[in-house]
Amino acid sequence: MGTLRRLRGPNNEGVLVAVILVLVVVMSLASDAFFTPNTFFGLVRSSLVPLVFALGVLMVLISGGIDVSFPAIAIFAAYTTVSWSGQASFDPTLVGAFVVAIVIGAALGFVNGAVIARFRLPTLIVTLGTQGIIRGILLAYIGSAYIASSKMPPSVAQAGDAYLLDIPGAGYLHGMMVPVVVVTVLVWWMLKYTTFGRSIYAIGGDIEAARRVGIKVVRTQIMLYSLVGGLAAFGGMISVILGKNANPQTLVGTELDIIAAVVLGGASIFGGRGSVLGTVLGVILVQLINNNLVLIGIPSTWQRAAVGILLIVGVGVQALVALRSRPQPVLLDEEVSRA
Amino acid sequence: MSTEQPTLEVRDIVKTYGGVRALGGVSLRLLPGEVHCLAGENGSGKSTLIKIISGVERPDSGDIVIGGESHPYVSPSDAIRAGVQVIYQDFSLFPNLTAAENIAMLTELADRRKLSSRRRIRATAERIVADLGLRLDLDADVEHLSVADRQLIAICRALVGEARVLIMDEPTTALTHSEVERLFGIVRRLQARGVAIVFVSHKLDEVLDISQHVTVLRNGEVVSSGEASGYTGRSIAKAMTGRDVNEDRHVDDLPESAEPLLIVDSLGRKDAFEDVSFALRKGEILGITGLLGSGRTEIAEALFGVHPADSGSVTLDGTPRRIHSISDAVEAGIGYVPEDRLTQGLFLDKSIADNMVAASLSSYRGKALLLDRGRIGRSMADLFQRLRIKAPNAKAPVRSLSGGNAQRVVIAKWLDRKPSVLMLNGPTVGVDIGSKEEIFTILREQAAAGMGIVVISDDIPELVTSCHRVLIVRAGRIVAEMTGSDIAVDAIQERMTA
Numbered sequence: 134m135g136t137l138r139r140l141r142g143p144n145n146e147g148v149l150v151a152v153i154l155v156l157v158v159v160m161s162l163a164s165d166a167f168f169t170p171n172t173f174f175g176l177v178r179s180s181l182v183p184l185v186f187a188l189g190v191l192m193v194l195i196s197g198g199i200d201v202s203f204p205a206i207a208i209f210a211a212y213t214t215v216s217w218s219g220q221a222s223f224d225p226t227l228v229g230a231f232v233v234a235i236v237i238g239a240a241l242g243f244v245n246g247a248v249i250a251r252f253r254l255p256t257l258i259v260t261l262g263t264q265g266i267i268r269g270i271l272l273a274y275i276g277s278a279y280i281a282s283s284k285m286p287p288s289v290a291q292a293g294d295a296y297l298l299d300i301p302g303a304g305y306l307h308g309m310m311v312p313v314v315v316v317t318v319l320v321w322w323m324l325k326y327t328t329f330g331r332s333i334y335a336i337g338g339d340i341e342a343a344r345r346v347g348i349k350v351v352r353t354q355i356m357l358y359s360l361v362g363g364l365a366a367f368g369g370m371i372s373v374i375l376g377k378n379a380n381p382q383t384l385v386g387t388e389l390d391i392i393a394a395v396v397l398g399g400a401s402i403f404g405g406r407g408s409v410l411g412t413v414l415g416v417i418l419v420q421l422i423n424n425n426l427v428l429i430g431i432p433s434t435w436q437r438a439a440v441g442i443l444l445i446v447g448v449g450v451q452a453l454v455a456l457r458s459r460p461q462p463v464l465l466d467e468e469v470s471r472a
Numbered sequence: 473m474s475t476e477q478p479t480l481e482v483r484d485i486v487k488t489y490g491g492v493r494a495l496g497g498v499s500l501r502l503l504p505g506e507v508h509c510l511a512g513e514n515g516s517g518k519s520t521l522i523k524i525i526s527g528v529e530r531p532d533s534g535d536i537v538i539g540g541e542s543h544p545y546v547s548p549s550d551a552i553r554a555g556v557q558v559i560y561q562d563f564s565l566f567p568n569l570t571a572a573e574n575i576a577m578l579t580e581l582a583d584r585r586k587l588s589s590r591r592r593i594r595a596t597a598e599r600i601v602a603d604l605g606l607r608l609d610l611d612a613d614v615e616h617l618s619v620a621d622r623q624l625i626a627i628c629r630a631l632v633g634e635a636r637v638l639i640m641d642e643p644t645t646a647l648t649h650s651e652v653e654r655l656f657g658i659v660r661r662l663q664a665r666g667v668a669i670v671f672v673s674h675k676l677d678e679v680l681d682i683s684q685h686v687t688v689l690r691n692g693e694v695v696s697s698g699e700a701s702g703y704t705g706r707s708i709a710k711a712m713t714g715r716d717v718n719e720d721r722h723v724d725d726l727p728e729s730a731e732p733l734l735i736v737d738s739l740g741r742k743d744a745f746e747d748v749s750f751a752l753r754k755g756e757i758l759g760i761t762g763l764l765g766s767g768r769t770e771i772a773e774a775l776f777g778v779h780p781a782d783s784g785s786v787t788l789d790g791t792p793r794r795i796h797s798i799s800d801a802v803e804a805g806i807g808y809v810p811e812d813r814l815t816q817g818l819f820l821d822k823s824i825a826d827n828m829v830a831a832s833l834s835s836y837r838g839k840a841l842l843l844d845r846g847r848i849g850r851s852m853a854d855l856f857q858r859l860r861i862k863a864p865n866a867k868a869p870v871r872s873l874s875g876g877n878a879q880r881v882v883i884a885k886w887l888d889r890k891p892s893v894l895m896l897n898g899p900t901v902g903v904d905i906g907s908k909e910e911i912f913t914i915l916r917e918q919a920a921a922g923m924g925i926v927v928i929s930d931d932i933p934e935l936v937t938s939c940h941r942v943l944i945v946r947a948g949r950i951v952a953e954m955t956g957s958d959i960a961v962d963a964i965q966e967r968m969t970a
Contacts, residue, residue, distance in 0.1 A: 328580055331569075331588045335577065338566035345528055345564045346629075347549040347581045405568030 145399045148450075149414040156421055163429035172425065174304035180420045181313045182375065183391055184413065185368030188320045189361040190395045191412045195324070196357055197337040197404025198256030199392070202245060202264035204384040206362050207369030209271045210238040212379045214370070215285045216276050224286040234366040241267060242362015246355035271381050280379040289370075293377045309371050316367065321409035333357060337404030393444045394419040418443070477540070479504050479668040480525065480556065480637045485534035487520055494520040496692045497534070502637055502668035507659060509679045509700065510672045511708050512689035513904035514874035518672055519561075521689070522639050525670075526558045527551035552582055555636030559643050563626040567615035572597035574614055575628045582633055600632045604658055620647060620764055627655065631662070638662060639670040644678060645901055648763045648930075649965060656682055674904055676705040677933065688712055713906040721937055721959070723757070724920060730754045733924040734806075734893050736775070739784030744770040745948035748784070752893065752924040757915060759935035759959075760928045762945035763968055768928050769811060771945065772895050776808040777801040789892060802831070807886035809879075809896040818870050818882060825852040825866040827881050832889040855884045859914055876907025883914060894918065895926040900934055912938045932961050944968055 161168040186203055193200040214234040218225050225233060241263070248259050271277075282290040295308035324330040332353050336343045344350050373379045398415025400407025419440055427433050478501040487495040495517045502508055512518045523529040525536065527548040535542045538554045546554070557578075565574050576593040597610050606624055614622060623643065630638060640659075644652045659669060659682060673679050679686070680700060687697040688711040696711040710716055730753040740746040745767035752758050762768040774781040777798045786793050786804075793804045801808070818827055829836065829848050836851075838844035856866045859880045863873060870881055879899060886894055896915075900908045912934065919925050929935055935942050942959050944952040944967045952967040 326588055328585050328588050331573065331577070331580075334569060335566050338568040339564065342564035342566055345526065345548060345558070345560065346577050347552045349549065405566070 145450075146408065146411045146414060149398065149411065149418060153414065153418055153421065156418070160421075160425055160429055167425060167428050170300060170303040174306055176417070176420055176424060177310060178307050178375065179424055180416050181307070181309055182368050182372045183387070183394065183420065184416045185313060185316065185364060185371060186387070186391045187395050187398075187412050187416050188317060188409065189364040189368075190391050191398075191400055191407050191409065192320070192324070192333060192357060193256070193361055194392075194395060194400045194402065195337045195404065195407045196333045196354065197340060198249065199402070200245070200256065200260045200358075200361060201388045201392075202241075202260035202267065203361065203365040203368075203391075204387050205264035205267040205271075206238050206241045207365040207372065208379075208381055208384045209241065209267050209275070209369075210234040210366030211369030211373045212271060212280070212381055213237055213275050215280055215289055215373060215379045218286045218289075219280060219284045224288050227288045227292050230286060230289050231367065231370055234370045235363040238366025238369070239359045239363035242365070243355060243359040245362065246358025249358065250351040250354035268381075268385075275381075277381055282377040285373075285379070289374060290377070292374045307375065309374060312367075313371065316364070317409060317413065320364075324409060329353065329356070334405060337406075390419065390440065393440055397444055397447045476503050478502055478537070479539075480554075481537040482521070482525060483535045483537065485521065485524055485531045485536075487517075487524060487529065487531050494692050495524075495531070498689065498692070498694055500687060500694075502670060503685075504636075504666040504668050505663050506685055507663060507669045507671055507683040508685045508687065509683035510670055510687055510689065511676070511679065511712055513712050513906055514876055516689040516712070516904075517692040518689055519641065520692075522558060522641055522670070522672070525551065525637075525639065526556055549581070552578065552633070555634060556639070557630040557633065557635040557637070558639040559626050559630045559641060561641040561645075563622050565614045565622055565625060565629075568613060570611055570613055571608055571617065571621075571625050572610040574625055575600060575610075575632055578629055579633050596632060597628070600628045604628065604631070605654070620651065623647060624651075627658075631658070635662070635667055637668045637670070639672075641672045642674065643671075644673060644675065649968065652678070674900075674908075675931070675933075676708050676905070679708070680705060690714060709905045712904070715906075722916075723938065723940055724916065726753060726756055726940055730756065733789060735787040737785045737787070739771070739774060739781045739786065741770060741774050741779065741781045741783075744774070744779070745945070746783075748945075748950055750943060750950065750953075752926060754922050754924060755919045756940045757919050757925045757927060757938055759939035759942040760926060760945060761930055761932060761935055761942060761964060761968065764930070766945045766968075767948040768945045769897060770948075772808065772897055772926065772928050775801065776806055776895065778808075802889070802891075805892040807831075807889060807891035807894040809882050809886060809894070809899060811897040811901070818878060820871040821869050823867045823869055824856065824861060824863060824873070824881055825849075827870050828852050828855055828866075828884045828888055831885045835889070851888060855888060859884050859887075860910060874904075874907075875901075876903040876911070879903055879907070879911060880914070883911070887918065891923070893924045893926065895928065897928040898931075899927060899929065900931055908934065932964050935959070935964070936961055 296305040298306040394415040398411035480502045484497045527546040530545040576596040732751040734752040739748040777795045
C-alpha cells in the first residue's frame with residue numbers, strides 16, 4: 134500500500150501516467166498507424182503551445198485564482214509584434230521578437246494583477262473582463278487581418294522551419310521544443326525552490342494567513358500575473374511560429390481546454406495544489422485524445438466530449454480518494470433535513 | 473507607573489469599521505519580560521488591537537511606538553521585523569504546506585531569502601520543535617493534522633524567530649492540561665529572556681496564573697488596568713461585563729422523583745470507547761469530561777449517530793432505541809450541538825431565523841406541503857427573545873454574530889425541535905464569560921422544564937458551576953463519577969490525567 138501510494142504521487146501523477154500508458158497500448162493495438170515516430174512527433178508538436186499556456190494557468194490556479202485571459206494576451210502580444218515589425222519592415226531578430234512580445238504580454242498581465250490584487254476582485258471576473266477588452270483593442274486598433282509568414286520579419290518566418298531532428302518520411306521534431314522545455318524546467322524550479330514560488334502556494338493555501346506571515350500579497354500577485362502574461366505572450370509567439378501565420382481569431386476558445394488539462398494534472402481549482410509534472414502529463418493526455426481518438430475508430434466530433442468525461446471522472450476520483458483518506462466533518466443540517 | 477522603556481507601546485488608538493467604533497483611544501505599554509493579559513468579551517476590541525499591533529489593520533489615529541520610534545501604523549512585515557509575533561486564534565496556517573514549511577515560512581521571509589531550501593527549512597523547524605520538547609510530524613501537510621498539532625505548529629512558528637513581543641490570542645483552546653503546562657513553561661522561559669508577552673484567554677484562572685499585568689477592554693475602551701496581583705477572576709469578569717458574574721457552583725437540586733430519561737448500557741465502539749454506561753435523569757445536567765482524544769467526543773457522536781456505536785444499548789424514555797444514523801437520533805429526540813459549530817452547526821451566510829428553523833422544518837409543514845411562514849416567524853421571534861441573542865433582528869446573517877451569540881443560535885435551533893435530551897460539545901469554546909453564564913442559564917431553564925442535558929467540555933470550572941454530576945473519561949472508559957459537593961476542579965483534573 135505504501136509503495137502504491139508513493140507511485141500515485143502527491144497530485145495523482147502516477148495515475149495519469151497509468152492512464153496515458155493504457156491509452157497508448159489500446160491505440161497501438163487498434164491501429165498500426167499509431168505507434169510510429171510520426172505520431173510521437175506530432176504529439177510533441179501539438180503539445181508545445183498548450184503546455185506553455187498550461188504552465189501559466191497552473192501558477193494562477195495554485196495561487197487560488199483562475200485566468201481566462203491568457204489566449205487573448207497571447208495573440209495580442211504575438212500579433213502586435215509581427216504586425217508592427219512587418220509594417221516597419223524591421224527585423225528585430227527572433228530573440229528580439231520574443232522579448233517585445235513578452236514585454237507586451239507582461240504589461241497586460243500587470244493590469245490583470247494590479248486590478249486583482251489592489252481591489253481584491255474575483256480573478257475569473259477580472260480576466261473575463263480584460264480578455265474582452267484586450268481582444269477588442271486588438272481587432273479595433275492593431276488589426277484584424279491574417280498575416281502570412283511572407284509578411285512577417287524573416288527571422289520569425291524562418292524559425293517556423295527550424296527542426297531539431299528531421300527524419301525523412303517519419304516527421305520532425307520542431308526546434309521550438311527547446312525553449313519550451315527550458316521554460317518548463319524554469320517554472321518547475323521556481324515553484325519548488327524559490328521563496329516567490331512557495332509564496333504562491335502559501336497565498337493559494339490561505340491568503341489571509343499569507344498576509345499575516347508577512348508575504349507581500351499585492352506585490353506577489355502583481356508579479357505573478359505579469360509573469361503569467363509574459364508566459365502567455367511566449368506561447369503566442371510559438372503558436373505564430375509553428376502555424377506560420379498570425380491570425381487574431383486563433384487561440385480563441387482554447388482557455389477551457391487548457392484549464393481542463395491542468396486540473397486533470399492534479400491542480401486544485403480551489404488553490405494551493407498542483408505540480409508542473411502533473412500539468413505536463415495532463416497536457417499530454419488531452420493532446421493524445423485530441424489527436425488520436427480517431428485512430429481507434431471514435432469520430433473526431435467526440436473529442437471534446439471525451440475530454441469532458443475524462444475531466445469529470447478524473448476530478449471525481451480524486452475527490453473520492455480524498456474523502457476516504459480523511460474523516461470528513463458530517464454536516465448535521467444536511468442529514469437532518471433529509472430525515 | 474514603571475519608568476522602564478517599553479518594548480512596544482500603543483497610544484490612543486482609534487479604529488472604526490464602517491461607522492462602528494471598534495477601538496476608542498486605547499493605550500497599552502508592553503514591558504520586556506512581562507506577561508500582559510488582555511481581557512475582554514467578544515467584540516470588546518481585543519482582536520482589532522492585536523491586528524493593529526501586528527500590522528494587519530491600520531488604525532484611524534494614534535501612535536505605535538516600537539523601540540522608541542513612533543509610527544502612525546505598521547505593515548505586517550515591519551511588525552515581524554520589529555520582532556512582533558502573533559499566535560492567532562484561527563492559527564493562520566497554510567493547510568496545503570507541510571508542518572516544517574509552515575514553521576519556517578516566517579523566518580524565510582524575514583531573512584528576505586530568494587531561494588527556498590528544503591534542508592534549511594527542515595533544520596529550522598527541527599530546531600524549534602526540539603527546543604520546545606514537542607513531537608510533531610514535520611513532513612505532514614497541515615490539513616491532515618489534528619487541531620492540537622496545528623496549535624502547536626502555530627506556537628512553533630511564532631517562536632522560531634527572535635520574538636521581542638509575543639501575542640497569544642487564545643493559545644490554549646485546543647490544548648490538554650499538560651500541554652498548557654508545557655506552554656506556560658515556554659512562556660516563562662521567554663519572559664526570562666526579556667520578551668514582552670500579551671496573553672488573551674477566556675480562561676481567567678489560566679490568565680491570573682501566568683500574567684503580571686492585566687488590562688481589561690470593554691466596548692473598545694480600557695476600563696481597568698493594573699498589576700495582576702490586584703485582580704481576582706471575579707473582578708476581571710466584573711470589569712469585562714460591567715456586572716457581577718457568578719462563577720460559584722449554582723445547581724438546583726434534582727427532585728428525588730426525577731425518572732431516568734436516557735439509559736446507556738455498556739456502549740462500545742471499536743478503537744474509540746468501551747463499556748460506557750450511565751443514566752441521565754429528567755432535569756439533570758450531566759457533565760462529561762476528559763482529555764482531548766479520551767473518547768468524550770466519540771461517545772456523544774455515537775449517541776447522536778454520527779459514528780454509531782457497535783455494541784451496547786440505548787433506552788430513551790423507557791423505549792429501547794437503535795441509533796445507527798443521525799436521523800435515528802433526531803427521531804428519538806436527541807439533539808446535539810457539535811464541537812466546531814462554525815463548520816458543523818451553522819449556515820453562516822443565512823439569517824439567524826433560517827438557522828434556527830433548519831432542524832425542524834418538517835414540523836412547520838402546513839397544508840399542501842408548504843411551509844407555514846407565519847408560524848415560523850412567531851416561533852423564531854419567541855426564541856430570539858428567549859435566548860437574548862444580541863443582533864439587530866432575526867434577519868441578520870449568522871456570520872455577523874460573536875461566538876457567544878452564534879452558539880445561542882445553534883442551541884435555539886435544537887430547542888425549537890423540543891428534544892428530550894440535548895447534548896452540547898464544548899458549548900463555550902471561544903465564548904466570553906458573560907455569554908457563557910447566559911448559555912448556562914438557558915440550559916438550567918431547559919433542565920428545570922424537564923429536558924436532560926449532557927455537556928461535554930474540558931472547561932472544568934464551568935462543569936463545576938453547573939453540573940449535577942460529572943463523568944470522567946480516560947482512554948475510552950468512564951473512570952470516575954462525581955456528584956454533588958465532590959465535584960471540584962482539582963479532583964477532576966487529577967482523575968483526568970492520572
